[in-house]
Amino acid sequence: MLCLSPRAPCLPGPHAKAPPPAGAAGNARRTTLRAAPRRWRLARPRGCSAAAPVPVPAPRTTAERWGSLREMRRVWWVCGAGYWVQGFRCFPWLALNFHLTRGLGLSPVALQLVQNAGSLPLVAKPLFGVLSDAVYIGREHRLPYISIGALLQLTAWGTLAIMPVTGDTFPTHMICILIGNLGASVTEVVSDAVVTEFSRTQRTGVLQSYAFIGLAAGALLGNLSGGYVLLRTQEPKIMFTAFSVLLGLQLALSIGTKETLPSSHGNSRSLLVKSSLPANLRKQFSNLMTAVREERIFYPLAWIMTSFAVVPVLSGTMFCFQTQHLKLDSSIIGLSKVMGQVMVVSLTVLYNRHLKRIPLRRLVCGVQIMYAFAVLSELILVKQVNLMLGIPNEVYVLCFSALAEAIAQFKVLPFSILLSSLCPPGCEGSLFAFFTSGLVFSAILSGVFGVGLSALIGLSSGGYSSLPLGILLQSLAALLPLAWLSFVPENWTADGKIVKQR
Known part of the structure; x- marks a missing residue:
């Protein structure tokens, strides 16, 4: 046992050597010890013998490694299903737009305000990212948050499915929209973090491309089936109920899966479990701020966020123009979104095979110019x-209406791959949450600018005579980010890079 004693020769233990014979040297040694100041220390056990070596954990057996691999594949399936479900959110949102305009009688400007205000919970993604990185729930810190996000969405859309359609229920509708987007933001943050952790052992951009394809596939099916169901039933609540059932399946899948990630074995982050919650949060926020302050991360983030923020969007106005002025069916609107997701999938495959060889600055410049022309179309x-x-x-809307939206969605992919290669270990959830929340905040600013532009040119009065002027100004604003294109790395490419596990 440990004993507290003055600094003096240790008592001989069972394995200690015999003391040297007394003599001049021994007398000098005793004199030195008496003259030295008395300092207290913890005496070593077993007669001052050296500390025992730290035990090394036994290597895992082949069966354990295969079991871990199977669990990691299940985690990836949960994550992939999460991306697909998040893409499929356009299915109930298409019904919700018709529900708000026709059931509750919202104007185009009011609809756009609801869409942007409902996205406010998505701005809080950095908080959810820090929580998933630092706070463990039952020794897991990814899948429990996916379950929480699915539960919040299930609560929101289930409530909308049983709520009566009256004007005085609009505040409750707004609360459900906020709760649903809150759950979606939690799920998206954790899914991005899981993809980043898995991507450390894969070729750069492969998993991000698969995630984009899963997201686009869900959106493709959601828009395709949403327009058809809404046209046949004219009842948005059926779509709310169907999406609630899908969220219930996602919740059951995430609860029934054991979390096993590439970083689960031998990762220093497991020490976070033993630390206090405030210490974990402070450390994670500090790591996030340190990562964001790095120039190689800060400047690309600044460019992609401002490239969205400076362009005023007129999505609500265009939706009302197509459905109320042109009298287009909901199936046409849904099919146009399907074509947009087909474009996203095609661009993602094209990038993964060919475009990733192009330097990032040149690629982004071309994509931004294409986006400006797509808006002008x-x-x-x-x-x-x-x-x-x-x-x-009908044909024009079907083929070209979602072109600008598809290009804008694709523009995010190269930057997500860049951040994945630069993300420090332990900041996967925090950094990507900061990235996606910045994009959401930029989209909200863009929507607010769009509402202001609509009011400025007279679109808020219900007429569409000044809509061409608004589209022209929107297209010119899309060219503004080219002025600070130097923020984007000039020679970085994703081709041939291997991000090894750190």
Whole structure:
């Protein structure tokens, strides 16, 4: 046992050597000890013998490694299903837009305000990322948060499915929208963190591309089936109920899966479990701020966020123009979104095979110019030039209406791969949550600017005569980010890079 004693020769233990014979040297040694100041220390056990070596954990057997691999695959399936479900959220949101405009009678500007205000919980993603990195729930810190996010969404959409359609229920509708987006933000943050952890052992960009494809596949099926179901039933609550059932399945899958990640064995982050909650949070926030302050991370983040924020969007106005002025069916709107997701999948596959060889700055420059021209192409529909060319409104909306949205969605992919390669270990959830919340905040600013632009040019009064001017200004604003394109790395490419586990 440990004993507290003055600094003096230790008592001989069972394995201690015999003391040297007394003599001049021994007398000098005793004199030195008496003259030295008395300091207290913890005496070593077993006669001052050396400390025992730290035991090394036994290597895992082959069966244990295969079992761990199977569990990691199940975690990846849970994550992939989460991406698919998040993409499928357009299924109930298509019904919700019709529900708000036709059931509750919201104007185009009010609809756009609801869409942007409902996205406010997505801005809090950094908090959820820090929590998932630092706070463990039952020795797990990813899958429990996916379960929480699915439960919040299930509560929100289930409530919307049973709520009566009256004007005085609008505040409750808004609360459900906020809760649903809160759950979606938690799920998205944790899914991004899981992808980042898995991507450390894969080729750069492969898993991110698969995640984008899963997200786009869910959106493709959601828009395709949403337009059809809404056209046949004219009842949004059926779609709310169907999506609630899907969320219930996701919740059951995440609860029934054991969390096993590539970092589960031998990762220093397991020490966080033994620390206090405030210490974990302080450390994680400090790590996040340190990572964001790095120039190689800060400047690309600043560019991608401002490239969205400076462009005023008129999504609510265009939705009302297509459905109320042009009298297009909901199935056409849904199919146009399907075509947009097909474009996203095609661009993702093209990037994974060819475009990732292009330096990032040159690639982003071309994508931004394409986005500006895609926004400008809306003038063809608004001025009815397509009818002069013999192209019906339905065909034009089906083929080109979602082009700008698809390009904007694809533009995020190269930056997510860049951040994945630069993300410090232990900050996966925090950094990607900061990234996605910045994009959401930029989208909210863009929507607010769009509402202001609509009011400035007279679109809020219900007429669409000034809509061409708004589209022209929106297209010009899309070219502004080219002025600070130097923020984007000039020579970075994702081709051939291997991100090894650190």
